[in-house]
Amino acid sequence: MNTPSKNHIGRKISRIRELKDMKQEALAAALGTNQQAISMMENSDTIDEDKLKEVAKALGVSVEAIRNFSEENVINYFNTFNETVTNSNFGHSNTCNFNPLDKLIEAYDENKKLYERLLEAEKRKK
DSSP states (O other): OOOOTOOHHHHHHHHHHHTTTTTTHHHHHHSSSHHHHHHHHHTEEEEEEHHHHHHHHHHSHHHHHHOOOHHHHHHHHHHHHHHHHHHSSSSOOOSSOOOOOHHHHHHHHHHHHHHHHEEEHHHHHH
């Protein structure tokens, strides 16, 4: 039985895409390709360096984030976050070290850009 490579770049891209709640079609539109090409890429053990840079940009992460991605790191990150919240002093109000409104606007801008790319892709199909 074949055991999957721990450094399977396609699988890492797939998991990051899923964690970002992005469909293959949306990633395909962002890259100017089709869903089948994304599926093939996500099943590939390796990927061309230039293509990896494009994918990283489309996913909003660094190339290093893709290369170093692991389920274990994600679980550890959330466990650390949970422990920090659990161990915090609840006598004081929790403070954000970012402005939630800025994050909302940032997400809106990203969604708007994605929507525009999808519209452009649909126009090119016609």
